[in-house]
Amino acid sequence: MGRLIDLTNKKFGRLSVVRRGENDKRGEARWVCLCECGNTTVVNGYNLRKGITKSCGCYGRKRTSETKKTHGLTKTRIYGIWNNMKDRCYNTNNEAFERYGGKGISVCDSWKNDFSEFYKWAMENGYREDLTIDRIDNKKGYSPENCRWATTKEQSNNRENVHEVTYKGKTQTLSEWADELNIPYEVLYKRFYKGMPLDKVFDTEIKTNNQRSITYNGETKNIRQWAKEKGIPYKTLHKRIMDGWDIKKALETKDNPLHNQITYNGKTQTIADWARELNINYDTLKQRLNKYNWPVEKAFKTPVK
Template identity: 45%
Template sequence: MKHNFKNMSGYVFNDCKVIERVESKNKRAMWLCECFCGNRFIESGTRIRNGSKKSCGCLRKKKTSERNTTHNKSQTRLYRIWCNMKARCNNSNNPAFDRYGGRGIKICDEWNKSFDEFYKWAKISGYSNELTIERVDNDGNYEPDNCKWANYSIQGRNKRNNALSEYNGELRTRAEIAELTGLSYGTIRRREQSGIDFDKPIR
């Protein structure tokens, strides 16, 4: 049976352009397209018309790369502090959510959307690797006017009902150990119960 396909040659969608018709696949019209980056790819007319195809795949790769690299700061302690702060406030599955996001503690939009903005504030506010973030008002949000950097002993006195464990010769809360080691709360709790060193690699 002969199928009549609409000629889409020259059709522009998102940042791509249809070049020409190619061999059909499973009775679907297929088209050779060129992405704005210069790459060429083949796609069905249906996906082109409904807008589900945005590029050759370069945009997805670019966004993934940006999320992973975060301007070469993704392996720093400060980046882990930012991620843990967001997890405590935004992720209902996080073990600490009930004490943060679950009771209304939020992160200001500026920090929540951009690590770079949090990084800039941290640097001008005196951050160093010996310090951890503290909210001045324990019932207030994570925002520039309500946050400062404090050493662990000072912050520990400001915390209530904290379970403390020894790490590198000092008593730390689970949140602090998580920031220092990158371990999850569940792993920290299991290692506490089993007497396993927090720095031992996960197998």
């Protein structure tokens, strides 16, 4: 652990350091600060020294309030992307903070303090409803120079933990293998991370038509016929078979309708589609609905902390 830097009586932005506070849960020093607005707040020393936190939040709330009055976009997807981007970088209670703000990832001042600047950049640089914001260099923060709009597959290729696989003397990422072999990326990903041998991961034939025959308890039927008899949505049963489920488990496991389609405000989509539209992490939304049995409206409208 490095030597403690005493910040007492120093000023950072609108904050004046009064005294040392209690360490945060990671053991990092925090400081009690007095803001120019009169509020007292406790701030991580790193955030103070790096200029990440400059007020108790009053300045950001003021700018956000002003922005809300002028652009009228607070309920749009792009506003949610902007808000979540900041939250995972600066809110220590955000479940993704350790992977972003905890690693020193920040948002440039022009975007952090002004949604209209972010919105202008987004509109001029290819924003679409089916794309997400992606940092080109994962070691740097969010800024016009380091961001782009990308598909999920493009973003997966750009992650720090992207996995390259060597097979038959050729090395590529899983998504690149998926493109070359014309196998859905999701199928390839699940095969690989289930520990299947590489020859089975890459060479197992995918039968996508519903005429594939399955024999169970002495009866032989295709997937669609089994789905109808067992009361399981065809897509669900087909996915189970493609994922390598045991036939008995695939046919006898009762389906949870929340895994399929959810209707809200007259619109019906899968959980994955709702997660993308609402800019909520898929696993978070799935847990709310399936594990904790939250009402749909609560699951959709509760902010991610």
